[in-house]
Every structure is written in C-alpha cells, then in structure tokens.
Amino acid sequence: MMPQRTIDVSHLRTYEISSEAPLWWGQVCLAFVEGTMFCILIAMYFYIRLSMDMWPPRGIQIPEEVLPAVCVLLLLASCVGSYLASEAAKKDDRGGMIRGLVLNLVLASAGIICRAINWHGWNFSWRSTAYGSITWGILFLHTLDVVADLVFTTVLVIMLVLGYHSPRQRLGVHVDSIVWYFLVAIWIPLYVTVFWGPHIVGAP
Amino acid sequence: MSTLIEPTVRTTDVDRERAELERTWANSGGLFGWLSATTHQTIGMRYIVTAFLFLLAGGVEALLMRLQLARPDSTLLSADKYNQIFTVHGSTMMFLFAVPVMEGMGVYLVPLMLGTRNVAFPRLNAFGYWMYVIGGLFLYWGLFTNTGPDVGWFAYTPLSGPQFSPGKRVDVWAQMITFTEISAMCVAAELAATILKMRAPRMTLNRIPLFCWGMLVQSFMVLFAMPAVMVASNIFLLTDRTIGTHFANPAEGGDPLLYQHVFWFFGHPEVYIIFIPALGMISSIIDTNTRRTIFGYPAMVLSVVATAFIGFGLWVHHMFATGLPQIGEAYFTAASMMIGITSGVQIFCWLATMWTGRIRWTASMHFVAGFFAIFVAGGLTGIMLAAIPLDLQVHDTFFVVAHFHYVLIGGALFPLFGGFHHWFPKFTGRMIDERLGKITFWLLFIGFNLTFFPMHILGLKGMTRRIYTYRSEMGWDHANALATVGAFVILCGGILFIMNALTSRKNGAIAGANPWDSGTFEWAADSPPRHYNFVLPPVCTSRYPLWTPPKERIGVTGLRTTRREVLVTSLMDAEPHHRYPLPHSSIWPFVTAVLATIGLLGSVFQFQWYYIGCALATVGLVGWFWPRGQRELEP
Numbered sequence: 003m004m005p006q007r008t009i010d011v012s013h014l015r016t017y018e019i020s021s022e023a024p025l026w027w028g029q030v031c032l033a034f035v036e037g038t039m040f041c042i043l044i045a046m047y048f049y050i051r052l053s054m055d056m057w058p059p060r061g062i063q064i065p066e067e068v069l070p071a072v073c074v075l076l077l078l079a080s081c082v083g084s085y086l087a088s089e090a091a092k093k094d095d096r097g098g099m100i101r102g103l104v105l106n107l108v109l110a111s112a113g114i115i116c117r118a119i120n121w122h123g124w125n126f127s128w129r130s131t132a133y134g135s136i137t138w139g140i141l142f143l144h145t146l147d148v149v150a151d152l153v154f155t156t157v158l159v160i161m162l163v164l165g166y167h168s169p170r171q172r173l174g175v176h177v178d179s180i181v182w183y184f185l186v187a188i189w190i191p192l193y194v195t196v197f198w199g200p201h202i203v204g205a206p
Numbered sequence: 207m208s209t210l211i212e213p214t215v216r217t218t219d220v221d222r223e224r225a226e227l228e229r230t231w232a233n234s235g236g237l238f239g240w241l242s243a244t245t246h247q248t249i250g251m252r253y254i255v256t257a258f259l260f261l262l263a264g265g266v267e268a269l270l271m272r273l274q275l276a277r278p279d280s281t282l283l284s285a286d287k288y289n290q291i292f293t294v295h296g297s298t299m300m301f302l303f304a305v306p307v308m309e310g311m312g313v314y315l316v317p318l319m320l321g322t323r324n325v326a327f328p329r330l331n332a333f334g335y336w337m338y339v340i341g342g343l344f345l346y347w348g349l350f351t352n353t354g355p356d357v358g359w360f361a362y363t364p365l366s367g368p369q370f371s372p373g374k375r376v377d378v379w380a381q382m383i384t385f386t387e388i389s390a391m392c393v394a395a396e397l398a399a400t401i402l403k404m405r406a407p408r409m410t411l412n413r414i415p416l417f418c419w420g421m422l423v424q425s426f427m428v429l430f431a432m433p434a435v436m437v438a439s440n441i442f443l444l445t446d447r448t449i450g451t452h453f454a455n456p457a458e459g460g461d462p463l464l465y466q467h468v469f470w471f472f473g474h475p476e477v478y479i480i481f482i483p484a485l486g487m488i489s490s491i492i493d494t495n496t497r498r499t500i501f502g503y504p505a506m507v508l509s510v511v512a513t514a515f516i517g518f519g520l521w522v523h524h525m526f527a528t529g530l531p532q533i534g535e536a537y538f539t540a541a542s543m544m545i546g547i548t549s550g551v552q553i554f555c556w557l558a559t560m561w562t563g564r565i566r567w568t569a570s571m572h573f574v575a576g577f578f579a580i581f582v583a584g585g586l587t588g589i590m591l592a593a594i595p596l597d598l599q600v601h602d603t604f605f606v607v608a609h610f611h612y613v614l615i616g617g618a619l620f621p622l623f624g625g626f627h628h629w630f631p632k633f634t635g636r637m638i639d640e641r642l643g644k645i646t647f648w649l650l651f652i653g654f655n656l657t658f659f660p661m662h663i664l665g666l667k668g669m670t671r672r673i674y675t676y677r678s679e680m681g682w683d684h685a686n687a688l689a690t691v692g693a694f695v696i697l698c699g700g701i702l703f704i705m706n707a708l709t710s711r712k713n714g715a716i717a718g719a720n721p722w723d724s725g726t727f728e729w730a731a732d733s734p735p736r737h738y739n740f741v742l743p744p745v746c747t748s749r750y751p752l753w754t755p756p757k758e759r760i761g762v763t764g765l766r767t768t769r770r771e772v773l774v775t776s777l778m779d780a781e782p783h784h785r786y787p788l789p790h791s792s793i794w795p796f797v798t799a800v801l802a803t804i805g806l807l808g809s810v811f812q813f814q815w816y817y818i819g820c821a822l823a824t825v826g827l828v829g830w831f832w833p834r835g836q837r838e839l840e841p
Contacts, residue, residue, distance in 0.1 A: 006218065009211040009407065009745060011773055011782050012764030018784045024326035024399045024774060031395035031429055039433035042468060046437075046453075049467070054459040128451045132459035135451035139441055150820070157828055166833045174831070 017169035019092050019176045029177045033184040036147065040188050043140050044195050048203070050132045057204040058133045062126045064204070069120040070197045076113035077186045080106045088179035091172040096162055099175050103159045106182065110152055117145065140192055144185070151181055211407075211782060213745070213760045224741050226767040231323075231737035233791055242791040244328035245737040246317050249335050251633065253310025256335075257303050260342055264298035265700060267291045269693055272657070276690035278678040288674035289356035290375075294349050296359030297379060300476065301386040302342045304618055308483040309334075309393040311625060312421040314633070316397055318728035318735060319415045321406030321744045323772050324788055326399040327392075329795045329830060334392030336799035341385020344807065348378035355379035358672065360469055361443060363454035363462040368447045377447060377810040380439035384806055387432045390479075394428035397421050404772055405780045406727065407762065409746035412507075415726045416500060419507050420486030423514045427479050430518065434472035438465060449813045463528060470521035477613070478517040482510060484618040485552060487625035488577060491570045492556055494628070494724040496563025499750060502555040509548040516545045526594050527601040535594055542592035549585060553578070568722075569643025573624030576651045580616025584609060587662070605665025611658045623650070623703070630707070631721045635733040636714030642706040649699030656692025660685035725750025743773065746780070798826030 020026070051057050058064060083106030090098025121141070128138035155178055161171055233243040243249065270291055274283045283291065317325055325331050348354045355375045357366040366376045401422045405414065414422075442465045445451040452458035454465050493500050500506060522530060522538040556578075565571065587609040591597050600606060623646075630638040664685050669676065676682055720729040729752055731739045742761030747754050762782075765771045770788040775781060805819010 005215050006742070006761055007213045007215050007759070008218065008742065008761045008763045009213045009782070010216075010764040011211065011762055011785060014764075014773075014782060014784050016771075016785045016787060018774070018786075022403070022774065022776070022783055024403045024786065027399040027402055028327055028330075028395045031398050031425075032391075034426075034429040035391055035395075035433050038430050039437060042434055042437050042471070046464060046468070049464050050453075050459060050461065053456075053461050059459065128445070128449065132452045132455070132461075135445075135453050135458075135460065139445070139451070139453075146820075150824075153824055154827070161833065168833065170833060 017173060019088075019169065019173050023173055023177075025173055025177050026180065029180050033181070036184070037188055039143070040140070040192060043136070043143070044191060047136050047140065047195050047199065050136050051199070051203055054131070054133065058126075058200050059131045062130060062133060063124065064200050065197045066120070066123075067197070069116050070193060073113045073116040073120070074189065074193055076109050076116065077189060080109035080113065081183055081186055083107070083109060084179035084182040088176045091175040094167065094172060096165075096167045099167065099172070100159060100162050103155055103162070103175065103178075107152060107155055107159070110148065110182075114145065114148060114152075117141070137196055140196055144189060144192055148185055151178070151185060154178065155182075216763070218742065218761075218763055220741055223767050227738040227741060228736070230768055230770060233737070238793060239791070241796045242332075242793045244324075244332045244789070244791045244795070246313050246325045246328065246331060247735055247737060247739075249328075249331050250310050250312075250314025252335055253306055253313060253338070254633075256339060256342070257307035257310055260298050260302040261307070262700070263346065264295050264303055265697070267295035267298070269697060271295065272690040272693040274674060275676075275686050277687065278676050278680070278683055280675050283674060285674045286356065289672070290349060290352075290354035292672055293355045293358055293361075293379070294345060297345060297355065297382065298342075299614075300359060300480075301383065302338075302345070304480040304614070305386070305390055305476070306338055307622060308424070308480060308618070309390060309397075311487070311622070311629075312397050312424075312483060313393060315629065315728055316400060316418055316421050317404075318632075318731055318739055319418050319726050320401065320404060320409065321727040321730075321740065321746065322400070322404045323738050323740070323743065324770065325396045326404055326788075327396040328770075328788055329792055330392045330396050332792075333795035333799055334389040334396075336796050337385050337392070337802070338389035340799060340803050341382045341389070344385065345378060345382040348375065348382075353378055360473060361439070362469075363442060363446075363465040364456075366443055367454055367462075374810060376443055380443040380447075381806055381810050383435055383439040385803075387436050390428050391432055394425035394432075398425040398429070401425075402777055403774050405775055406744055406746040406751075407773070407775055407780055407782050409775075409780045411778060412503070413746055413749045415486075415749075416489035416503070416506055416510075417483070417486030419510055420482045420484075420489075423510050424479055424482045427475050427482070427514050427517065431472045431475035431479065434468050435476075438469045438472065442468070444809070445813070448809070448811075463525075466525050466528065467521070470524045471518070474521040474524065475514075475517045477610075478513055480614065480618045482513065484577075484621035484625075485510060487621045487628070488556065488574055490724075490726065491574050491621075491624050491628050492559055492563075493750070494722045495566045495568055495571045496560050497566070497723075498559065498563040499725075500555065501558040501562065502551075503749065505551055506555050509551040513545060513548045516541060516548065520545065523592055523597070526597045532594075539592050539594060543589060546585060546589055553582070568627070569638070569640050569647060570624040570628035572644055572647040573620045573627065576647060577616055577620040577624070580612055580620060580651075580654065584612025584614075584616050588613060600665050602671050603665035604661040604669045604671060607671055608658050608661035608665060611654075611661075615654060615658075620650075623647075626707075628722070629728075630710065631714075631717030632728055632731075632733050632735070634711045634714070635717055636710055636712075637717050637721060638710040638714060639706050642702060646699050646703045646706060649695055649702060653692050653695030653697075653699055656695060657689045658692070660688045660692075664689075720752065725753040727751060738770075792830065794826060794830035798823055798830055801826040 083102045087099045087102025090102055126134045128135050158174055233239050274280050353375050355378055357376055361379055364370055401418050442453045446454055452460040454460050454462050489500055519541045523542045526535055627638055627643050664682055669682050717733045719733055727744055730744055745760035771785050772788055774783050774786045776783050801822035802819055804822055805815050808815025
C-alpha cells in the first residue's frame, strides 16, 4: 500500500443517455458508412444518366408522384415517435418509450407499405437497363436498412414490454432514434434523385 | 457533469483492487472461453498473428511468381495459375495483411496508450476479428479448389463481369471483400469512439499520442472509403453476376469505367489507410529512441489530417490511361503532387527530431531509417507517375509495380517491423534479440532493393505487369533473375524474423514495464499487460506523461472493480464525465459471425441467401444484446 495522488470518480454517474455516450459516437460512425454508400449511389445515378440518351429509357414508365411523397411524409412523421421515445428514455419513462417506439413502428411500416404498393405497379425491374439497376439498387438498399431498423426497434419494444428498461436498454432506445433520423434524412436526397430525377434530368 | 476533479493524496489497497480486477477481467478457459474472449489485448494479438500468417502466405505467392519470372519461357506455372496467384497475392497483402495488421496494432495499443481498459465496443471487436478470419479462409479455400480469383486485386470490369469471367472465381473475391470490409469498419467505429470518448482524464486533443491520432484519422478514412469498395464488389460484381443488373454493362447503359471510379475512390485512400498508422508507429519509435519530444507536434497532426483529406482527391491518377478529359486529369496531377507536401512536412519533422535528439540505434530505429530511404524513393517515383505524360508511358508496367512496393513496403512494412521490434517487450514481456533484429533489417533492406529496384528498369524497358512469362530476346533476363535472387534474400530475412520472434518470446531477457524508457501510457502497464491494463488508470499530465517525475503522476480511483468498468471523458478536454460498464465476454459475436457467414457464402451462389443471412444474423444480434445479469446495472 502506497500513498498516491489520485482523483476519485466514484461519485460520477454510470451510463449517460446523450451524445456523451461512446455508443452514440459508434452509431454516428456507422451512419458515416451508410451515408457514404448512399452518396456514392447518387453519384452513380447521375453518372449513368450521362451515358444514356433517354431517361428513363424507352418503355419504362416515369415514376408517379403521389405514393412516394406520402411515403416521405410518413417517414418524417415517424421521427416524432423516435423523438418521444428517446426523450422518454432519458427520463426512464417505460410507458413513454413503448408508446413512442410503437408510433414510430406503425408510421414507418405504413411508409414501407406505400413503397411496396408503389413498386408493385412498376413496369421494370433491375434487369431493365442500367436505369432499372440503379433505381432498384437505391430503393433496395435503403429499404433493407429501414426494415433492419424496424426489426431491431421491434426487439427493443419486446424487451421494454418484458420489463427490461435498465440504462443499457434506454441507451439503446436513444441510439435507435439516431439511426432512424439518419435513415429518414438520407432518404430525402435519395427520394429527390429517384423520383424527381427523371423529371428534372430526364429530357430525351 | 464535467467538473474538474482535484487530485488528493490517498492510500489505495492496490493488492485488493488488483485481485478483484484479475477475477473480473479473466477470460474463461476452454474452447468456449477462447471463442468468447473480448479483451482488446487478446483480439489485437489475434489480429496481428493472423495477419502475419497471411503475410507469409502472400509472401509464398510472391516467391512463386518470382520463380516463374526468374528466366524466360518458364513453364513452372501455367498462365491460369499465375493469374490466380498474383490476384490472391495482391488481395492477401491489401485486405488480409496490411489493413488488418494495422487494425490489430491499433486494437492492441490504442487503449493502452489512452490509459483505458478496453475498446469502447469489445464485442464488436471480437465480431470483426471473426469476420476477418472467415473471409481470409474463404479466399484461400477458393485458391486451393481452383476457384481462386484471377482478375487482379481490383477486379476490373468487364473482365470480371459475367461475360468474361464465368464460374465463381470473381464472386469469391467479391465476397471476401465484404468480410474484410465489415471487419475493418467494426474496428474503425470502435477505435474512433474509443479515442474520442475514452481517453485518460486530461488527455486533451494536443496530448494524444501521434499513433492514436494516426489511428483516429485512419478510422475516419476507413469509414468514408470502405463503403465504396463494398459498392464496387457487391453492386457491380455480385449483382451483375448473380441477378443480372447492368451497372457495368455498356450495352444497357452501364459503364465499366464507373466501376474504376468507385473502386479507386476506395483504392487510393486504402494506401493511406495502411500508411497513416505506420506514420504513428514511426513517431513512437523516434521519440523514444531520440529521447526527446517530437518536433512540430501540431504540424504532424495537421499533416496527417490533411493527408487524409487530400487522399480522397487523388483516385483518378490510377485512371490516367482511360481517356478522361484532360482538364480533370490535370486537377488530379496537382492533387497528387500536393500530397507530397504533407508527407514532406512529416519527414522533415522527424528529421528535425532526430537531428536534435540523442539517437539510440535500436533494431526499430534501423527499420525507421530504412523507411526514410525506401519511402522517399517511392515518393519520388510517385511524383513522376503523377505526371500524365510519364504515366502514360509506364502505365501497367513493372515501373508501377516497383513504385507501389517502394511506397507500401517502405511506408508500411518497414515501420510495422520497426513497431513490432519496439513493442515486442510489451506484447510478450521479453526483449527481442536486438542483434538478430538488426540482421533481419539488413537482409530485408538489401533483399528489398535487389528485388524491386530492377523492376524500375524492367518497366522502362517495357515489361508489362501480370504477364506470366516472356521471350529471351526482350532483354529482360538479367533484371528478372536479380529480382528473384532479391526475393530469396527477403525470404531469409523473413525466416530470421520469425525465428527471432519465437525464440525471444521464450528465452528473451525479461523486459519489465518500460524497457525503452518511453513516455506514453502503454509503458506504464505490465509487460505483457493484464486484461484490465492498469490497476489505477492514469491521469494524463503532459504529452509524455511517463517522462514527468513519478511524484507528480496521478491515478484514477473509484471505478468499480467487480465489473468491467471504464471512464468516459469529454471530447475535447477529456474531463471525467461518467463511468461506463463494458459488456462482459460473450460467445455471441462468434455465433453472429458464423450465422452471417452462412448467408454471405450462400449469396455467392444465389442472391436469396442474403435474406437468409440477414435473418440469421438478426438472431445472433438479439442473442448478443439480450439483457442478462444485474451486475451491470447497479449504480
């Protein structure tokens, strides 16, 4: 035993449900990864546009406006659920977290259903020229991310319903909201590219 | 919450704390425990050892190529085998050796240098390692079953497309990329979070060791560059080849050149991803062995950051021969020359440090000196290649092969070997044989120059890359024979290095905590470090905290020893902010990696396996973070 100069940190709290948490930073890093991927896809979209005469090519319908716009609105609205859940997480309000996440799940699922209906009416697939490939590529990857997040949000809801709402799960709820904001925010440029692109840069 | 906490003198029962920490941080035994380990020293060392094994494999492939090219009209390897071997050589060195070994050094050293007990996401760390191993084994499974990729380490379309490369060879390459990139991204995210949020109290931004700065910058480069290669391998290659998309098919509006853009948007930063951690190692070796602080610390940090930014604006210089608009090419020439400035600033800072210090010529310093000689020569040919007229002349010749081996072996492998000799006492607790280390250096240095210098001449004489043989009348015989002799000298150096490491690990002199009298925190931990690194995590009092007198040093008390708890500090000034219990060891990262593997391997054959892989990985992840145990939750 030796006397030593020390600082005592035992009075500091454990866990922190905010941007001070390492997990928050890890999540931001993963958002960089996804964000870079989507930016590259947008660049690819316009690059491919340059090498084609018609955009979309002959025989492929121009995307319709209404359903995709509804989907954007639903996704934006679902952020409210995420926000409410993450605020409830900070206050350890289990009911609030469940309500927020369920609101998020319902609105986001409705958005995805809009998307599915929209796709169902399309007359082209990813095999129909490079236009089809890049359009479906963007939609598929974003939808995959969204569905993955919805699955894990559902798991979080199940945990909360089962009574697990320790700081670890609450941090999970908070970080889940970060992912969700990112997925919705990145959808806006992607949406503009895929659904307005043919109108703006589509002249034959 | 971030209030300044004033140090007080107190007596801590160090022995009791140590005993408790030993219990808390022990990995459980047996195969199950081995697969569940999440401590950073364990995972970091696994990365390093695995990467060195892949270096050995890549080296054997290089020797086979050199044997084939040693004399004209050789029939040792068929053209097809040669294609597979140079592709697997390049892919191994880039994806299975260079990046992972740097990540491994980072995983091992960064928490020690920061004065903390583990990385921020220990389970993600384990998961990343398993993905890396599986991806590497997959590539070699391909090579040994005659399914080795044969289209070059960058797999250009249209050669790698469905029309010209039927079969599964390219798919093996493309999916190996997925595995290794997932691994690199896991390490990048966890190291970035660790360096930003888990530094020792008062390790402000201008006190972070340069190696950690390097790893932070490298992590961000990984995060921004690696998605590009995932897009290239998964979207251009796998979906074009398995479900009939047309990204690289010009008949349907796709563009093979677009593949090159996307690939090199990753491929050029990749060089810096490998190189920047090596720069950090050089700084650590130089400050220790010149016994003074690094000259121009702010300039060093700023040039590393600038290198990272400029590194993203150079990719087109790999594509000068593709007929892009000249005005665009001119921009990339300028940017390529600009990166010489940031590298130059660092070289001059190191030279100034050495000039004004008292140099101790250890084996590691020999490797640093070798770095200067070789890397500067590689940099000079780099400046030459950045000039479009010269590039067009020597494009796709052995001149380029010589250039990038000078840059990568000189810029990354020599510092890595230096770092390995430097930190060997920390890794193993024993000193490495210095004399043998120096002989290793001379063998590698001479062998390297014998092998690669003649390639400049071969390139200027018109010998193209990737040809599997040549006619005697080309006049390439002597230089090729010389290069092959050099390759065997390198082999001798490699064998000596392995023997030295293995025997020193058993019989070397006991090192003690700080044999080199270094200044950074990794040398405050035991050699080899215990799993918790420090009984009392240190407080950072200066840029070289171990060079402050022992009386002025400060420790941290109050972290719970009965669980794996670390201190989280504020981003800029590293003031203590909150305590954070890390998750315990777990088998789930391994299980998740195996489950994801099922889907990723299946998708080589059928796209639908992606969905199965996603579903299985979800099961793994739920197991991973399902709450268990109350211990983590007590205040």
